[in-house]
Amino acid sequence: MRSLRDRVRKARSGAKVDEQGSRLGQLRQKVGKAGQGGAAGATAQKAIYKGQRAKVSLGREQYQALKRKVHRELLDALDLSILSEMAEDEVKAQIRQVSGKLLEQTGVSFNLRERDQFIQDIIDEVVGFGPLEPLLKDSTISDILVNGAKQVYVEQYGKLVLTDTEFKDDAHLRHVLDRIVSTVGRHIDESSPMCDARLPDGSRVNAIIPPLAVDYPVVSIRKFRREAISMEQLCQYGTISEAIAEVCEACVEARLNILISGGTGSGKTTTLNIMSGYISGDHRIVTIEDSAELQLQQPHVVRLETRPPNIEGEGAVTQYELLINCLRMRPDRIILGEVRGREALDMLQAMNTGHDGSMSTVHANSPRDALTRLETMIAMGGYNLPQKAVRQQIASALDVVIQMQRLPDGSRKLVCLTEVTGMEGEIITMQDVFRFKRTGIAADGTCLGEHIATGVQPRFLERLRAGGITLSPDLFVPS
Numbered sequence: 001m002r003s004l005r006d007r008v009r010k011a012r013s014g015a016k017v018d019e020q021g022s023r024l025g026q027l028r029q030k031v032g033k034a035g036q037g038g039a040a041g042a043t044a045q046k047a048i049y050k051g052q053r054a055k056v057s058l059g060r061e062q063y064q065a066l067k068r069k070v071h072r073e074l075l076d077a078l079d080l081s082i083l084s085e086m087a088e089d090e091v092k093a094q095i096r097q098v099s100g101k102l103l104e105q106t107g108v109s110f111n112l113r114e115r116d117q118f119i120q121d122i123i124d125e126v127v128g129f130g131p132l133e134p135l136l137k138d139s140t141i142s143d144i145l146v147n148g149a150k151q152v153y154v155e156q157y158g159k160l161v162l163t164d165t166e167f168k169d170d171a172h173l174r175h176v177l178d179r180i181v182s183t184v185g186r187h188i189d190e191s192s193p194m195c196d197a198r199l200p201d202g203s204r205v206n207a208i209i210p211p212l213a214v215d216y217p218v219v220s221i222r223k224f225r226r227e228a229i230s231m232e233q234l235c236q237y238g239t240i241s242e243a244i245a246e247v248c249e250a251c252v253e254a255r256l257n258i259l260i261s262g263g264t265g266s267g268k269t270t271t272l273n274i275m276s277g278y279i280s281g282d283h284r285i286v287t288i289e290d291s292a293e294l295q296l297q298q299p300h301v302v303r304l305e306t307r308p309p310n311i312e313g314e315g316a317v318t319q320y321e322l323l324i325n326c327l328r329m330r331p332d333r334i335i336l337g338e339v340r341g342r343e344a345l346d347m348l349q350a351m352n353t354g355h356d357g358s359m360s361t362v363h364a365n366s367p368r369d370a371l372t373r374l375e376t377m378i379a380m381g382g383y384n385l386p387q388k389a390v391r392q393q394i395a396s397a398l399d400v401v402i403q404m405q406r407l408p409d410g411s412r413k414l415v416c417l418t419e420v421t422g423m424e425g426e427i428i429t430m431q432d433v434f435r436f437k438r439t440g441i442a443a444d445g446t447c448l449g450e451h452i453a454t455g456v457q458p459r460f461l462e463r464l465r466a467g468g469i470t471l472s473p474d475l476f477v478p479s
């Protein structure tokens with residue numbers, strides 16, 4: 001019998017420990033999580049995502065060697081000091097021309113498509129982010145997760161899939177990583193082995209290298225989506241029903257205070273962006289974010305962004321400080337990208353005192369959990385307030401909590417729209433107005449279900465009416 005340690009080691013190396021065809025094994029495959037255990041898992045799995053790359057007749061090793069050779073010779077042939085003064089398009093044209101000649105000299109015969117692919121790879125290596133560049137350009141990919149040189153996962157259409165992208169070795173990966181973090185004036189090395197950065201296109205990058213990352217450098221890129229998702233698309237994707245969309249729009253117009261709750265990548269920011277779109281163009285909107293992701297179209301928007309500490313650990317500007325500053329800027333509506341810390345109390349106070357119609361998101365698994373999180377943030381913020389007073393503050397500030405969830409099939413759903421109704425004794429009272437009712441899983445792994453009205457006529461209807469908005473009572477009748 002194999003020892004426990006052997007089995008654990010084997011599991012870590014990505015080898016199959018589940019008996020073939022076991023339920024757990026099948027389930028993992030369905031949700032695209034199989035083989036997350038380690039770099040060796042990459043070889044045990046079939047690459048699924050291959051992007052738009054031309055099929056090259058050379059073997060992988062030979063192709064990499066050829067690329068290194070031409071890249072080296074190209075750097076010798078080009079005058080880098082002149083290149084740095086040229087426009088990017090000219091630089092690319094120059095690299096294209098020289099590397100084309102160098103390729104011819106190697107005697108390797110490529111067809112036209114292979115040649116283009118090869119030269120593009122060289123350009124990406126010299127002026128881009130190397131092997132990551134095609135993944136960055138592919139708009140169907142939302143996240144890129146690099147686990148060392150030989151294992152790159154992407155999230156595409158909501159699913160995590162392994163790619164055939166690889167770096168020559170960890171040193172090559174570190175080189176690309178250095179280029180990424182240096183674009184924002186930061187650096188990463190053994191003495192500061194963790195770093196957050198943003199790519200020129202707005203994508204967020206987190207990198208962590210050994211010794212903190214035990215096995216290899218790990219890079220996680222959350223890509224910035226240029227074309228914002230619209231409410232119509234949310235309805236088409238089944239994230240939200242048309243009835244809920246109508247209610248959401250009315251809530252924003254009538255200046256209700258809304259908190260969007262959800263786990264990582266569940267679509268909180270996307271939903272916040274769409275909801276903010278319903279704010280009237282007459283209002284002065286101030287947004288506060290860690291990295292400016294919201295894309296508001298109104299004419300009067302002021303965007304504020306926090307600043308991380310510099311290398312010496314100084315100069316950080318937090319959301320709390322920005323919120324305090326924002327209150328002196330005469331905002332009509334405040335949009336806080338994600339409430340995380342002591343700014344929670346000030347945000348609630350602002351919602352209660354003239355900045356109604358403000359919105360934020362919070363990392364939580366249910367509306368109740370979202371409120372508990374706010375409470376914890378306020379308690380941790382060092383305010384010496386009795387629990388009941390904090391709860392009263394929360395209950396009177398917030399009107400609606402929207403819960404987002406990423407389902408196992410990768411789809412994002414609004415799983416409930418909940419009204420905060422007040423307090424009963426020490427407890428904040430809430431009622432679900434809409435819910436997503438899951439009914440099962442289809443053969444292809446798709447989660448089945450539908451949005452339903454719970455039958456509750458929300459109390460906020462009165463506020464809507466006062467704001468001149470009348471919704472059809474049919475919206476709230478259970479189907």
Ligand SMILES: Nc1ncnc2c1ncn2[C@@H]1O[C@H](COP(=O)(O)OP(=O)(O)OP(=O)(O)O)[C@@H](O)[C@H]1O
Binds near residue numbers: 142265268271411413
């Ligand atoms: N309803 C949706 N349908 C499909 N894709 C979506 C949907 N909502 C968001 N996405 C995609 O999911 C990814 C994560 O979305 P988003 O950034 O809004 O999530 P988040 O909850 O704010 O994440 P984080 O926890 O990182 O702040 C993005 O690539 C986004 O384009």
Ligand SMILES: [Mg+2]
Binds near residue numbers: 268269338
């Ligand atoms: Mg977000």
